[in-house]
Amino acid sequence: MYDKIKNDITQEYYVKNYPNDGQRFVAWYLRNIHNLDTFEAKACITDGAGDKQIDAVYIDDQSSTIYIIQGKFYKGDTVDAEPLREVTSSWIQIKNLAKLQEAANEKLQAKINEIATALEDDYEVCFELITTSSLTDSAKSDLAAFQAELAESETLSANLVLVDDETLQARYDEALNRNRPYINYEFSIEKGKYMEMLIGATRAVIAAIPLKECIKIPGIKDGTLFRKNVRQSLGTGNKVNKGIARTLRNNPEEFFFLHNGITAICSSIKIVNGTMSVKELNVVNGCQSLSTIFNCSESVRNVSDAYIMFRFYEISNAERADEISTCTNSQSAVKARDLRSNDKYVLAMKKAYEQHFTDGYFITKRGENADPVKYNTAHIVDLTSLGKQLIAWHSQRPTISYSESRIFDKYFEQLFHREYGPEKVQALSDLFKEVYKNWGNDNPLGLNEALIALKAYAPYHHLFAVSVLFCEINKMQDLVPNPAVAMQKLKDNDLLDTVIGLAGQCLNMGFEIALDDASQNNKVFSPPNWTKAKASLRDIRTAVKQYLMTVRMTPGGKDILDKLNTGLKMSNDDFKSRWSAD
Numbered sequence: 001m002y003d004k005i006k007n008d009i010t011q012e013y014y015v016k017n018y019p020n021d022g023q024r025f026v027a028w029y030l031r032n033i034h035n036l037d038t039f040e041a042k043a044c045i046t047d048g049a050g051d052k053q054i055d056a057v058y059i060d061d062q063s064s065t066i067y068i069i070q071g072k073f074y075k076g077d078t079v080d081a082e083p084l085r086e087v088t089s090s091w092i093q094i095k096n097l098a099k100l101q102e103a104a105n106e107k108l109q110a111k112i113n114e115i116a117t118a119l120e121d122d123y124e125v126c127f128e129l130i131t132t133s134s135l136t137d138s139a140k141s142d143l144a145a146f147q148a149e150l151a152e153s154e155t156l157s158a159n160l161v162l163v164d165d166e167t168l169q170a171r172y173d174e175a176l177n178r179n180r181p182y183i184n185y186e187f188s189i190e191k192g193k194y195m196e197m198l199i200g201a202t203r204a205v206i207a208a209i210p211l212k213e214c215i216k217i218p219g220i221k222d223g224t225l226f227r228k229n230v231r232q233s234l235g236t237g238n239k240v241n242k243g244i245a246r247t248l249r250n251n252p253e254e255f256f257f258l259h260n261g262i263t264a265i266c267s268s269i270k271i272v273n274g275t276m277s278v279k280e281l282n283v284v285n286g287c288q289s290l291s292t293i294f295n296c297s298e299s300v301r302n303v304s305d306a307y308i309m310f311r312f313y314e315i316s317n318a319e320r321a322d323e324i325s326t327c328t329n330s331q332s333a334v335k336a337r338d339l340r341s342n343d344k345y346v347l348a349m350k351k352a353y354e355q356h357f358t359d360g361y362f363i364t365k366r367g368e369n370a371d372p373v374k375y376n377t378a379h380i381v382d383l384t385s386l387g388k389q390l391i392a393w394h395s396q397r398p399t400i401s402y403s404e405s406r407i408f409d410k411y412f413e414q415l416f417h418r419e420y421g422p423e424k425v426q427a428l429s430d431l432f433k434e435v436y437k438n439w440g441n442d443n444p445l446g447l448n449e450a451l452i453a454l455k456a457y458a459p460y461h462h463l464f465a466v467s468v469l470f471c472e473i474n475k476m477q478d479l480v481p482n483p484a485v486a487m488q489k490l491k492d493n494d495l496l497d498t499v500i501g502l503a504g505q506c507l508n509m510g511f512e513i514a515l516d517d518a519s520q521n522n523k524v525f526s527p528p529n530w531t532k533a534k535a536s537l538r539d540i541r542t543a544v545k546q547y548l549m550t551v552r553m554t555p556g557g558k559d560i561l562d563k564l565n566t567g568l569k570m571s572n573d574d575f576k577s578r579w580s581a582d
Contacts, residue, residue, distance in 0.1 A: 001168050002075050002132040013038055023047045025073035026055045029130050029163075033171050034058055034067070037441055043453035043527070047071075050105030052093055053086040057111040059528070061402050061456060064123045066115055068094070072131040079131055081139040087127050087160060088146055094125070095156050101524070113526040121403075125158035134164045147295065151242055170223040183219045183281045189274060193307070196271070203314040205269055205276065208307040211252060211293060211300040219281075220294045226287040241292045248296040252306035261309035262286035269314045278312060340408050341365045345416050346383060349425070353381065356422035381429045388460060389428040390415045393467055394480055395581035398460035399532050411581045418579075427487040434500050435462045445504040450527045451511055457531035458507065461540060465503035468544045471575070473568045479575040486570070493567030498560075506547055510539035 008014070009024035017038075018024045023045055030041040036058070047055040056069040068090060072083045093100045094115065101112045119125075127150070135143060143162055150158040163171065187209060194207035219225030247255055263285040266278040283290060289308070293300060300306060340346055341364040350362040360379030361370035370380045387407040392398035395414070400406055407415065438445050439459050443452050451458050470481040490496040511527075514535065518525035530536050551557040 001165050001172065002073075004172075005073070005132065017042055018045070022055070022071060022073050025132075026069060026071040026130070029069070029071065029168075030056060030058060033163075033168075034060075037455075039441060039449060039453040040455070043450060044069075044111075046105065046108040046111055048105055048107070050103065051108055052100060052104055053090040054108060054111075057108075057115065059114055059118050059123070062404075064118075064121070064405075066118050066123050066125045067128055068125065069128045069130060072129070072133070074131060074133040076133055078136045079133040079139065080136050081142040083129055083131065084135075084139060084142050084146055087129050088149070091127060091150055091156070091158055091160075106524075109524040110526040110529075113524055113529050117529055117532060125156065127158055127160045128163055129160070130163040130168065132165050132168065134166065135162065144295070144298075151245070157242075166221065167223060183217075183225060184277075184279045185217060185281050187276045187278070187310075188213060189271070189276050191274070194271075194276070203269060205271070205310075205312040205314075207276070207310050207312070208256060209310050210304070211248070211255060211306040211308055212303060214290060214293045214308060215297040215300065217281075217290070220290050223287075225281065225283050225290070241288055244289060244292045245296050245299075248293065249299045252300055252303045256307040256309060259289065259308055261311060262289060263311045263313075265313045265315045267314070267316050269312055276312075340412055340416070341383065343412075343416065345418075349416070349420060353422040353425055357426065362425075378430075379426065381425055385432070386425060386428065387412075387415060389432050389463065390420075390579075391581055392460040392463050393428060393483060394579045396464060396467070396480060396537065396578050397581045398457075398464040399534060399536060400581060401460035402457050402532070414579050414581055421484070423484040424482065427483040431466065431483060431487055432459070432463055434496060435459055435466070435503075438462070438500065438504055445501060445508070447504060447508045448511055448515075450515075451508060454527055454531055457528060458511075461531060461536060462500075462504055462507050464537070465507045465540050465544065466499060468541055469499060469503055469506070469564075470568055470570065472544050472548055473564055474570050474575070476572070476575045478578070480578050481570060482574045482576070485574045486568075489568055489570065493563070495563070495567045499564075499568070502547065503544075506543040507540055509547070510536065510541075510543035513543065514539050 005025060005028055006021075009021060009028055014024040014027060018027055026047060027041045027045060030036045030044055031038070036044065044056045044058045046057055053070060054068055055071045056067075058067040058069065059065075060067065070083060070087050070090065072079060097112050097116050101109050104112060143160070147160045150160050187207070189207050189209070194205060197204050197206075217225065244259070247258055262283060264278075264281060264283045266282065267280040268278065270277045293308070346364055350364055353362045354360055357376075357379040359376040360381070361375045363370060363380065363382045372380075384404060387404070388401040391407055391411060392401045395411070400411070436459050438447075439452065439455055439462075441452070443449075467481055467483075467486070470486050471477055471479060474481075490499055511530065514530055515525055517523075548561070552561050
């Protein structure tokens with residue numbers, strides 16, 4: 001991997017944006033493993049003088065995880081425990097964010113603000129030590145001790161994940177969806193603790209496998225045993241995995257009864273004299289469990305009466321094996337958004353939409369897809385996206401649009417327990433699609449680079465800015481325009497691109513005003529935190545008002561303003577009160 005990465009980071013993007021190979025390595029990891037784009041990756045880097053052993057901070061709002069990354073780009077085969085001690089040092093410092101911020105560099109200071117905000121929302125903390133080498137034997141012992149210390153802390157529990165050369169290769173291959181060699185292995189099975197059966201034409205074996213045998217299965221550490229899994233191990237700091245680890249340490253003999261078991265597929269199963277030989281082994285459900293057992297190896301190595309249930313399926317057909325893998329891995333934790341999919345108000349909205357747009361489809365369930373052949377793609381809408389758009393437009397709170405948990409939990413009734421016509425649903429969807437066209441890396445509106453890095457947040461502020469323009473033109477401050485009427489006005493008067501462009505420029509102006517203000521007053525400015533704060537709404541409104549006041553004085557400005565006043569004019573009945581969301 002060292003040679004591969006060394007070659008990759010000679011590309012213009014890395015050379016132009018990062019001063020050394022260490023930073024380029026971390027940026028490469030963010031782009032290739034965490035799948036961030038060029039702007040997002042650059043915004044995460046904190047490396048440099050005053051980085052306090054923190055090379056990058058990436059906050060993933062979808063998984064509610066704070067990733068704190070330390071990179072060591074070494075050519076040698078092994079590395080000692082020094083990088084681990086640096087990670088532990090950064091963990092100790094994060095316990096006192098105020099003190100850490102005093103001595104941190106400017107980039108890290110901004111990230112500390114973001115970390116504090118995320119911790120208030122109960123985000124998990126995951127330290128990732130990424131290196132192109134492997135740990136020495138003594139360092140491996142230190143790793144286990146450090147992982148336990150971080151996971152069991154009562155003040156700030158965290159997960160420490162080592163991404164060494166072997167694991168880095170596995171994650172990179174997984175990211176590229178490459179096929180890797182399958183594993184052949186022999187399990188020791190005990191009489192009376194396994195059962196063979198034939199389900200249709202498929203052979204299956206259900207067996208109680210000793211926990212001490214699980215730590216010997218190859219492919220757990222580098223992830224090759226879990227080729228089909230969407231993600232690799234989350235480490236012992238994950239809440240569920242901490243519970244598994246607690247049982248392994250304190251009550252391993254009960255593990256069989258407290259755990260749902262492991263599902264594995266293989267191309268061949270043979271049982272001879274207490275040995276079960278399997279070929280092309282692939283665990284499709286149980287990555288977290290087996291990884292936690294592996295990480296708690298000393299707790300189970302000498303325990304003789306502790307077991308875990310395995311389900312082995314003999315599948316020789318590759319397509320069927322892939323189908324089983326896909327279906328099994330699609331199982332995930334139930335979220336607030338999932339619990340709302342069958343809400344009677346949501347179902348009524350879905351029915352009304354699909355009756356109005358007979359070629360359309362309203363997606364209510366996570367993972368559900370609408371056939372683009374059967375349905376008109378222009379009339380396919382999604383419950384999750386609609387919730388984010390509703391809170392940005394009708395509640396005038398794009399500051400909350402990033403948070404699915406709040407939208408579908410705390411604010412669900414305010415957003416969905418009311419009549420909302422299909423034409424409004426469609427208009428919001430169309431407006432946001434037009435807005436989002438401007439958020440690619442080509443940056444057609446010339447927005448601040450720090451804004452472009454906030455694709456999970458700022459486009460909803462852009463949508464909000466469109467609504468503010470309508471309010472200011474119509475002198476209807478503190479009210480909200482009907483999105484269906486607004487969209488029709490934009491189309492009828494050929495103002496769609498113009499208004500979306502103006503709204504984007506006003507958003508950019510508000511952002512840069514806040515940035516300049518923080519700089520002049522020697523305050524730390526965090527772009528993500530700005531998008532989550534109500535101050536951003538004030539800044540955008542101010543920018544819209546300033547634009548409308550000054551545009552008349554620019555060349556051609558009078559014509560532009562006259563066209564806006566005429567084209568965006570709406571009836572007073574087309575404005576309603578803001579939906580409460582705070």
